[in-house]
Each structure stands twice: as C-alpha cells, then as structure tokens.
Amino acid sequence: QVQLIESGGGLVQAGDSLRLSCAASGRMFSTYSMAWFRQAPGKEREFVAAISWNSSTYYSDSVKGRFTISRDNAKLRVHLQMYNLKPEDTAVYFCAAGDVVVTFWESTLYTYWGQGTQVTVSS
Secondary structure: OOOEEEEOOEEEEOOOOEEEEEEEOOOOHHHOEEEEEEEOOOOOOEEEEEEOOOOOEEEOOOOOOOEEEEEEOOOOEEEEEEOOOOHHHOEEEEEEEEOOOOOOOOHHHOOEEOOOEEEEEEO
C-alpha cells in the first residue's frame, strides 16, 4: 500500500515558477514509476510527466521544456518543478504511483493516487 500526499500548489501569475512535491509512504517506493497528471475544470485528467524507477523521464508535449520531474528515493519524494507557467496550466495536479507501467501516459496503469493540489495561473 502506498499513500501519496501532494503539496506546493497555489496561485501564481503567468511566467512564474512553482514546485510541487509528492510525499510517499511505503518501502517499495524506489521500484515504482511515478507520475504527475492534471485535471482542469470540465476536462479529462491528462498526463503531465513521469519518471521511471531508474529515473528515465517523460513529458507531455504541452509541458516539455518548462517542467522537470525528479525523484528522491531516500526521502520518498517526487517533485515537479514548473517554470514559465501559463494560464492553461491551471488545474488540480495529482501524483500517481504504479509498479508495472510501460506506457507512462496512461492513467489506468497507476495504482495509487494522491488527493491533488490546486495550481492556478493568472494572466
């Protein structure tokens, strides 16, 4: 069983930066693929970024070059550093963990989910 708790969301202006963190529990953390998804009002949940157990990273085209995902296995943390935020980045951001993930953008492959943290970017 893995519990995930997101933090770091808030209200920022376009062009600002923000760092999201996901605190995980569980001894198997280092073996899990970790990801961030987001969901804007009235829209489906979408893939943002993922990091494999061996720290390979994957990004959606909409955030590539602006967001960076990282993990700290010793501290059981996953971070999402977001630069040059845009109003269209406004959403609830969710942390997810999965132990058998091949296609990192598919939300159904992730077993564990956090409650989400709100990111609002004003223009």
